[in-house]
Every structure is written in structure tokens, then in C-alpha cells.
Amino acid sequence: MNQPSPAAIRKAPKVLLHDHLDGGLRPESIVDLARDSGYAGLPTTDPGNLRTWFAEASASGSLERYLETFSHTVGVMQSREALVRVAAECAEDLADDGVVYAEVRYAPELHTTAGLTLDEVVQAVIEGFEQGSAGRPIKVRSLLTAMRTQARSREIAELAVRYRDVGVVGFDIAGAEAGYPPTRHLDAFEYLQRENAHFTIHAGEAFGLPSIWQAIQWCGADRLGHGVRIIDDIQVSPDGEPKLGRLAAYVRDKRIPLEMCPTSNIQTGAAKSIAEHPIGLLRRLHFRVTVNTDNRLMSDTTPSQEFVKLVETFGYGWDDLQWFAVNAMKSAFIPFDERLALINGQIKPGFAKLKWAGEAQ
Template identity: 50%
Template sequence: MYDTTMLTKEIIQQVAKVELHDHLDGGLRIETILELAQEQHVKLPATDPQTLRAWFVRGCKQKSLSLYLETFSITTAVMQTREALERIAFEAVEDLAAQNVCYAEIRFAPILHTAKGLSTEQAVQAVLDGLQRGKKSTGMPSGLILCAMRNQNPSVSLAIAELAVAFCDRGVVGFDLAGDESGYPPKKHLEAFQYIRNKNFNITIHAGEAFGVESIWQAIQVCGAHRIGHGTRLIEDMTIEGTHIEEMGSLANFILDRRIPMEMCLTSNVGTGAAIDYAHHPFPIFFRNNFRVFLCTDNRLMSDTDLTKEMELAVQYYNLNLRDLEKLTINAMKSAFIHHDEKIKIIYDVIKKRYAEIRVNYGIMD
């Protein structure tokens, strides 16, 4: 068996990757925040780049969800113009492509970008323009997921669902429900989900992160989620012995049998308290027991991470080898909200080809 200690950062950096859970307002460059804040007269907690970066990551470092969430008030404040949204989307593609991401789905909540007069339609178009410009510059294709917020009126969620479908032929690939799970069950937004399902469109829902199995059950069985964001609390529907699952409840069996994907965000989950630490994160149990899981970053700025770092952590803590990383990447691509033929083309022409090249270049036999 190939020794995983040989999987250096250099090798992990070079592997093909797929990102399916990346929040636009959670991945800004510090330099961009400073420039936009100056242009738009937004008061920042610090104007020194290093100090400002430390302010953004303190919530994750201190495992404080409130401090983690506080930072989004700053990023959204500088994302209230078409120019800013397009720039940030473009830079997101550049940054992901630099990590050898070959396909990404980036998400944002249009309603959070209307404070200075933009319509939700204008906000969506600005982000799509940025993603398209990024593709022209880097070659990396991407899709946009529109988020509704749990704490807002369900009528707003329905409007965002309608907006997602209206833009489905222009780069929007799915609909999401984000925000605090506690006290805001997904079933309150059922009309939005029914609309999406009736239009044969795609649903991912944040569930099982800050709330238990019931949140995941509702997301899938009531709201029809095709993917689950996080899903860490599914572990509560299992009896575990070491890394082996002794017994599973009906929901865990359903998710495994139906191959419902779960978007795993290691650093984010540890930073927000959804997992105690990396050693106790349920990801390796899910992965070793054949659930369709894959790695994501969630919020690259707030969690001070990227997909290379997430893969490094998985190698370090869960003894993953190159074949494991390839499987995770293919899991992600299979779960993307694009047409089947497009997925297959990327899997065979990009992902498998790149991993084969790395095996040859580094003499890896796994």
C-alpha cells in the first residue's frame, strides 16, 4: 500500500478538485475588502491587512459561532453594487482555479445584496457576469446556487426560488436554504421547495449542522433535497464501533441507499462547533462506510482554508491516500447540479486524467 506520508502539500495542490459548497460572501480577498470598503465608505474593524484577516478568522480559531457569523456583516456590506459583486465572483473563480478546482458551485443569498438599491435580479446577473468572466480567464466552469435564508419570511424564499428557475438557462444551477437551523425548520419554506421540484430543478439544504437528525429528515423527506449541506449530525442515527457502523436508523439507510450527497466542511465544522475537533468529525465514518461525501470549504476567508488544506487535513487525520482523494473528487462531480453528459466529460477528461498523470509523475502506486 502506498504510504500516505508521501502525499505532500505539493502533490495535493496539483490534484484536480471539485468545490460544491462555497459561499461567495465567505471567500473574499482581504485586499478586495479594504479597497471596496474605502470606495463605499464602509467602516472596518481594522485597516491593516494582517489585523483585518485575524479579525475574520477569530471566530473559527476560538470556536465561537457568534464571532464567526459576525464577520458576514462586513463582507455583505461591501457587496452592494453590481461592480463589487462581479469583481468578487470573478476573483472567486480565479482563487478556486489556482487550487486546481476544475468545477465549482458558488452560492449566495441575493436578498442580502439589495441594501443600496440593487434588485435581486441585478445582484444575480452581476455574479453570473463575474463567474463567466472568470471562466474566460481561467477556463474553469462554475454554476451559481441561490440561497434563501431560514429566518426570513417564506414569501421571500418563494421569490428566490422563482428567481433561481428564471435564471436556470443563464448559469444558476440550484436553490439552497441557509442560516440558523434552530427554530427555523426547512418545512416553513415548503412552498419554495415545491415550486423548485415542480420545475425539475435542484435543491441543496443546510441541515444537520447546528440541529439534529430531524433537520436532515425534513430537508430530504419533506422538502426534497437532492444534496445536504454539512449533515454532520447524521451520526446520531447510527451506532458506531470504532470506525465501523454497527447499526443505522431508517434515515441513514435511506441516505446511503439513495446516494444522497453530503457536503463535508471539516474546518468550518470544527470552527463553528458542529464537530468537537478533526479527530471526532464524522466524515471518515461516512466515507469509509460508502456514503457519498466529499470535501468543501464553506467559507474560505472565515475558516482560513482552501480545498488543498481540507484535503491535507483529511490525509493527516484520516489516513487518506491518493485514490481516496480521487474518489472524493469523483463523488463531488457526480453530485454536481449540471447535466449528466457534462459530469462524465469532466470526470474522464479532467479528473481521472489528472490523477493518472500525478501517479506517473510521482511514482505513486495506490
């Protein structure tokens, strides 16, 4: 079997559910925006060196250096013009990489230090996504994130509902898991459920099974951001036979989507390597696994590169990559008919064409 090549994978119609807006800026844009806004904190103003600095700081194993990277991106995203530009470039970059649908998340409360209101932040990002996707075969929607270490989750949840008909499709909480369980934000999740709104929760990345259990059973999450630690509830016998615990079985039976980000998970210590990443076993067990980037700048990655790593490590073929893409599209927060139209109109035909071309070689 001919394995999909990196060039062919780039053409494949991909779906992205877990991508942070402040984690995917172009280094050239960071330099421009820092100069325009008077932000003087960058470690270097050479775009090439800055890209290298972000990648090295993120892979250093130091949480302090990793978090510092976001202080720089968020630092230059404090004006309407900056947000529009960053969002537009995000849509352009994803489209250029073959992404046909993306849900990009950001925390509005982090972009108000220069005087923007929460509504102005959301409006600017929506405008940017519309600009960047115009004339391109991509649809980009927003997820509004609340910081689990703060106390504004209900306010952000109400913001997500207010803009759900004009580009915002869901809600999320992010930030340190340990010591900040999702149940601290129960009022926000209960509000969203009453409003028939969608939400995902960062869970099971840095913290274990209790974080996943709370996100699902207490808070009612539609999807799990990362969910890597669900592997802790799966025992593999010496003969290779897996046995699922009750929580893992529930997640699989209920088809709860896992927003997995292989490269990022290695950087943060959630997995030691791609080969040892739970995604291999979870794919074999038919969990609802999706493949994502998390932070494209910090992880120096793209959706295509994530697929390339999985192909090289696990020997995946076109059927596997299509399975991941369809999983993600099924799990998106847009209406069912729109999901179906993308699956049948772009994703399956796109993979069929690539598979046929590969077999014909």
C-alpha cells in the same frame, strides 16, 4: 505508500459544491471595497491584520463574533462593481487551487440594501464568474440561497429558475436551523420540484436528525448541506461494527450527497476535531461524501487545505481523494453529459497523472 504532498494536492483536479461567496473574499479586496463604498465598519484596514481578525473571530466559539464577520463582507458587497469583482476573484482563486468545477452560493436578498434589484445581483455575480473563469480550466456556477429566517424563499426559488439556463444551477436555504425548520419553506421546494429544478438544503449542521429528515422526506432535497449529524443515527458497537438506523441507511442507499466542510464544522462545534469528524466513518461506510470549504476566509482554508488535513489525519491516498472528487462531480447540478465529460476528461486523468508521478518517485 507515498502520501500525497500538499504541493501535489494543490495540482489535483478538485470539485467544490459548498462554498459561500460572501465567505471567501480576499482581505485586500475587502479593504478596497470598503474604501470605495464608504463602509466604515471594518475592525482594521490592514489586509494582513484583517485576515487574522476574520480567522480569530470565526474560531472564537462566539456565534456573535462569527456572524459579525459576515456583516463586514456583505457590507462591502452592495454594488454591481463590487459583486462582479468578488465573483471574478472567487473564480480565479479556486482555479489557482486546482478546482475544475465549483458551485458557489450566495443570498441575493442580502445584497440589495444600496438599491440593487435581485436580478441585478444575480446578473453581476454571473458576469464576475465568467470574467474570473475566462481562460482558466474551471467552470463556476451559482446556487441562489434564501435565508430560512426570512420569508422570501419562494421569490428566490423563482429567481433561480429564471436564471437556470445562464449560470444558476440550483437553490439553497441557509441560516439558523433551530426554530426555523425547512418545512417553513415548503412552497418554495414544491415549486422547484414542479419546475424540475435542483436544490440543496443546509441541514444537520447545528441541528440534529429531525432537520435532515425534514430536508429529505418533506422537502425533497437533492443534497444535504453539511449533514454531519447523520452520524447520530449510526451506532458503533464496542468491537467497531457500525449499525445504521433507518434514516442513515436511507441516505446511504439513495446516494444522497453530503456536502461536508471539515474545518468549518469544527469552528461551529459540529465536530470536535478532524480526527473525530464523522467524515472518516462515513467514508468507510461509502456514504456519498464530498469535501468542501464553506467559508474560505472565515475558516482560513482552501479546497486543497481541506484535503491535506484529511490526508494527514486519516492517511488517505490518491484513490481516496479521487473518490471524494468524483463523488462531488457526480452530485453536481449540471447535466449528466457535462459531469461525465469532466470526470473522464479532467478529474480521472489528472489524478492518474499525479498518482503515477508519486509512485515513480
